[in-house]
Amino acid sequence: MNTSIYCPEEIKSFIDDGAIFYVSHSGGKDSQAMYALIQEVVPDEQIVVVRADLGEVEWQGVQDHIFENTEHKVWVVKAKKDFLEMVEKRGKWPSAAYRQCTSDLKRGPIFKFIRNDLKERGATIAINCMGLRAQESSSRAKKKPLSYNKMQSCNNRVIRHVYDWLPIFHFTTEEVFQSIRGAGQEPFWAYSKNERLSCVFCIMGCVNDLRHGAEQRPELYKRYVELEKQIGHTMFMKGKQPISLEEHVGIKIS
Numbered sequence: 001m002n003t004s005i006y007c008p009e010e011i012k013s014f015i016d017d018g019a020i021f022y023v024s025h026s027g028g029k030d031s032q033a034m035y036a037l038i039q040e041v042v043p044d045e046q047i048v049v050v051r052a053d054l055g056e057v058e059w060q061g062v063q064d065h066i067f068e069n070t071e072h073k074v075w076v077v078k079a080k081k082d083f084l085e086m087v088e089k090r091g092k093w094p095s096a097a098y099r100q101c102t103s104d105l106k107r108g109p110i111f112k113f114i115r116n117d118l119k120e121r122g123a124t125i126a127i128n129c130m131g132l133r134a135q136e137s138s139s140r141a142k143k144k145p146l147s148y149n150k151m152q153s154c155n156n157r158v159i160r161h162v163y164d165w166l167p168i169f170h171f172t173t174e175e176v177f178q179s180i181r182g183a184g185q186e187p188f189w190a191y192s193k194n195e196r197l198s199c200v201f202c203i204m205g206c207v208n209d210l211r212h213g214a215e216q217r218p219e220l221y222k223r224y225v226e227l228e229k230q231i232g233h234t235m236f237m238k239g240k241q242p243i244s245l246e247e248h249v250g251i252k253i254s
Helices: 009-016 029-038 062-068 083-090 100-121 173-182 207-216 218-231 245-249
Strands: 020-024 047-052 074-077 125-129 146-148 159-165 236-238 241-243
Touching: 009 125, 009 159, 020 029, 020 100, 029 173, 047 062, 047 100, 062 074, 074 100, 083 100, 083 218, 100 125, 100 159, 207 218, 207 245, 218 245, 236 245
Parallel strands: 020 047, 020 125, 047 074, 125 159
Antiparallel strands: 146 159, 236 241
16 A cells, blocks of 8 residues: 655755645545645645635534644634625535635635745745545546646746645545554544535535435534525536435435
8 A cells, every 4th residue: 555645856846945835624534644644744844734614514523623633733714705605695506617615715715825924934935735636536637746836826026936736646545544544543523424524515525425414414404405495506416407405315304
């Protein structure tokens, strides 16, 4: 079993050049394994852990889990809007093709933090570390494990070079859990039933994960069901036809 992170020569050069490694931590298994392994390669003073707080739509206890399993200060960032408010205003749920939840509630606040933190440190190189893996989907498999982020970089009045690094890009799910155990840690409790961890009711979640969410957070499940009816748009499709969350999950609200 190979649990060595993807660490090309460029990463070693970035370390020597004083780059700051911003480790995005969601509390999920991939983030947890990635952080533990990055610590073996990157000096502590060059690691910054940042978390995007999604509020009530997340699994309860996930933030405490992150705090308990990190040795660095965890910088928590949050968008000015929350998920359900965003859906209600837009009148639509996110989709695999239009993941506004990721761009507005996660990526946006994290990159804003990176820009500000880099400026305060007087540093010019940021390595945005993400726990994405090729095994997760065909679209993710097409990504490069190390790439230059042109959108977040600039070379004018302000000098800033941002790179996206996927340290566990080649890992299997088994290798991810092995890395967590190897660090003397346990994954978040929801993995006792879940395949993945994101929002409690994620558009990318399987039926089993969604059912587990409905069992654990019935009041939140009810709000999602009611919001579908309110805006006239559903989270999921059955073929080309919309299907309600209740039908998809198989749990009716009372």
